[in-house]
Amino acid sequence: MTFARMSESLVILSQFDPRRLELLPRPMLLNIPTEIQEVIILDAAIVSPASIASLSATCSLLRTLINIPLDGHLWRSIFLAFFDDPRQALSLESNTPVDKVVFNWQREAQRRFRAKFRLEQSHTAEIEEFEDIVDEDAVNALMETAINALPGQALNVSSKNETYVTECMRGVILSPPTTQSSAKLRVLAALVDARTSASLPILPLASASSRLPSRAYVYNMRNYNERNKWGPWLPFKDGSKDGEINYIHLWHIIDVLRHNAHERNNCDLPIDGIGGLRALSMPKQDLHVEKEEDTAKTKYNDWAGVEGVWMRTVSFMDYRDLHAYNWSNFDTEGGEGQLSTAVFEHENFAEAFRVIRAYFTVVRVEETGPPGYPHRPTIHFVGDTAIPNYPHDVSMHRITEGTVSMTEAGQVRWSFNTRVGGHEWSSEGVQLGRVQSRAGVVGIWSSADHEEHDPAGPFWLWKCGESTKRPSKFPGPFHYLIIHHDQ
Structure with missing residues (x-):
């Protein structure tokens, strides 16, 4: 019997009652070299992973070989297939x-x-x-x-x-x-690049009802407090690690923003398959700096890929609607304190959706990171943000200052403040996937003062796939901030 026929026979037989293999002469199974047995198992696994369990039930020899291997090379081969x-x-x-x-x-x-x-x-x-x-x-x-x-x-x-x-x-x-x-x-x-029940509707206008729960969650100001850092984090509890992602909150943020982008068709969010969650998958940028030693990559340990050009989308409600939803509109049928979602179902309800361009510069990196991540010290950065249509209008530029750090739970945390006129807004975000992922950072912006009736809303931040010049000579507040931190 050839090796190919032997492999085929065992795979077919393994799909039936394992006791049928008792018809085979026992010496035949015992005399097959272990290396060939492992190749047969690997071939069976490639046909169907369920075949592994069937094969392990045929006899004690294969059961031991599969379930109690002497080393990891068989399962390594199966895994890498x-x-x-x-x-x-x-x-x-x-x-x-x-x-x-x-x-x-x-x-x-x-x-x-x-x-x-x-x-x-x-x-x-x-x-x-x-x-x-x-x-x-x-x-x-x-x-x-x-x-x-x-x-x-x-x-x-x-x-x-x-x-x-x-x-x-x-x-x-x-x-x-x-x-x-x-x-x-x-x-x-x-x-993911596959249709599921959570996929966006083909027609943007059909998304109104499906995103209502997400709007209701994201714009519920009760979901923001010091315990969750005013962002998509789980409150710290005894026995848990600080900095765990609140995936319920994260999902609703993503859902609100992707629907807003979808219905406007004016913004390409980094939703292009789960490959965007891979480490180091963010676009590489040529910053066109005058001296190579001036880049954050060589001057600092920019492990998060902070330096460069980013795009940011933010959404927010009309403050009158936000106030009505949170502080003057309760559902009498939904239980005590239950907020009514009627405001989101009104035909005139709409969210604002802004696309903002940002340039971040690393100004300082701490000596070492937290326990478990000493190679990822906290990164301090400053930034200049502007509405894309007004890149040369100084009045349209905003100053941003923040940090990127590792949480105890192993998540990459982005925290930054942006000054707009005399007001300061804070942002709390989590890196989707691994470090420097193309999927970017998703989180919540809110007032830095966190007063009782202050607003909040979702944002998405991701790195652009383009080259740019470092705007260190920009004649505005950003230039002053760079000089201030370099002194």
Whole structure:
């Protein structure tokens, strides 16, 4: 029997009752070299990952070989047949050499296979059963698959992870974003290049009803306080790590902004597949500086890729509508203190949507980062922002000053203030995916004073794919701020 025929026979037989393999002469199985057995298992896995479990049930020899391997090379081969090598992304995250990264190939492959199987099961289930089927571990496995794809240096190489997650998500009908797990899956669905129940409607005008819950959440001023840093963060609790993302809040921010951009068709948000979550996937820019040593990359440890040109979108409600929604309009049928969403359903309701251009310059980087991330110290930056149509009008420019840092939970946090006239606005954002991701930063702007009736709204910040000149000689407040910090 040839090797190919042997492999084909075992795969076919493994799809039936394992006891049928007892018909094979036992010496035949025992005499196959281990290397050939592993190749057969790998071939079976490529045909269908479920074949691995079937093969392990055929006899104790294969069960031991599959479930209790002497080393990780079999499961490493199976894993890499489906996914990108995660050690490159994890090496970048931990600042550990690739060959020193510890990764459990068997466990992580099984988690990802299970996640796909669970999503396939959900197609025929009731929506109320969705979260019981696609549980938290399945969602986390999918998100980890997305963010641990090959880093951006390998963008010219197709990502197995992106293909796998896209196929997993295609056609999925998602449950409402009432838990962190369900909201995290919706964030992934908003970015993936596949139609799901969370995809934008083809006709922009059809989006009014679908985004009402997100508007109601984002513009509810009760969702902003010191405990969540006035942004999409979970309040710190004993036993948890500070700086965990509130995925429910994050989903609603993304949902509001993507609908606003979609109906106006005047802004290309960085929603072009989950490849945008990959580390170092943000566009590279030629800053045209006079001296190479003046760039943040060489002068400072700009690990977050702060320096350069960015685009920022912000949305906000008319203050009269915001006040009516938050402080003078309660739903008598919805329970005590329940806000009425009637204001969003009025035919004249509209949000403002602004596209702003920004240039950020790194001015200082602290000596070391927090525990776990000493290679990522806090970055201090200043910026000049302007409405794109008025790049040379000094009155239209705004001063921005802020930091990029790592949270205890391992998230990249952006915090910055922008002065507009005599008022100061603060922004709190989280980097989507890994460091320097093309998907950018999503968060909330609010008044820096955080008074009781002050407004707030969503923003999205991402790096442009273009070259530019450093505006260090700009004859306005930005130039003064640069000089001030350099002294």
